[in-house]
Amino acid sequence: MILKSIDEIKKIRESAQLVSKTLGLMAKEIKPGVTSKYLDQIAEEYIRDNDAEPGFKGYQGFPNSLCVSINNQVVHGIPCDNPLLEGDIISIDCGVLKDGFYGDHAYTFIVGEVSDEIKKLLNVTKKSLYVGIENMEENKRVGDIGFAIEEYIKPYGYGIVKELVGHGLGKNLHEEPEIPNYGRKGVGKLLKSGTVIAIEPMINLGTEKIILDDDGWTFNTADGLPSAHFEHNIAIIEGKPELLSTFQFIYEELGIVSNEEDQFKNFFI
DSSP states (O other), X not given: OOOOXXXXXXXXXXXXXXXXXXXXXHHHHOOTTOBHHHHHHHHHHHHHHTTOXXXXXXXXXXXXXXXXXXXXXXXXXXXXXXXXXXXXXXXEEEEEEETTEEEEEEEEEEOXXXXXXXHHHHHHHHHHXXXXXXXXXXXXXXXXXXXXXXXXXXXXXXEEOSSOOEEEOSSSSSEEEEEOSSOOTTOSSBOOTTOEEEEOOEEESSOSOEEEOTTSSOEEETTOOOEEEOBEEEEEETTEEEESSOSHHHHHHHTOOOOTTGGGOOOOO
16 A cells, blocks of 8 residues: 655645546536547547546556446446437546546436436445445554445345455556455555545446456446446545545536535545
């Protein structure tokens, strides 16, 4: 685990906030008929116009700036020319490299109107993210985060993806420690002030099992049912979790009023 100084955390926050603004731009553009390739193009233009580089493009050979995963696609979907349809859900995962540090987070959007069942999946998945963040405190362990997420999800009967996990974040897009969305209390790496991680529950409506697509990138649910994905970047400062990313730019575009992030904005930086 690479602990970060306050100055380094400030740079990570700047990158994370640019990702947040990019996701806000996506919220403005997402509607039936729009293609994920179009979203990818305008996201890349926006990131470069803000003196940064897309964090994903070229990473281990990934061809695009956004990971766009639709309906039963879990993560790492490749943007394409297929138009979005009424009732789709679309997870957009975006990364930015600015001044030598990465930001990387994700949000699952709805396209038009979706069923109550899907809305519940998205709401529960997003809530589990904040439950995980609540357990990101100094002297707790990685297992405490995963345990809290798993315990929150269990009563709903959803599938928690096991093969894909959150991660440390800094000068590298993926650093130690790995952050599973399941686990046991009191096990795993010790969390300390200066820890910066990405927590990202990936929760399926049905089975937890996933299948890698022939494209070598896209993970799909094994039963074809929808999957939700939400991700934040967080630092431990003075023993407490501090959000570096935000969904507020998304909410401003969608007209949503939310105080869900308030307890994690301690304004240490």
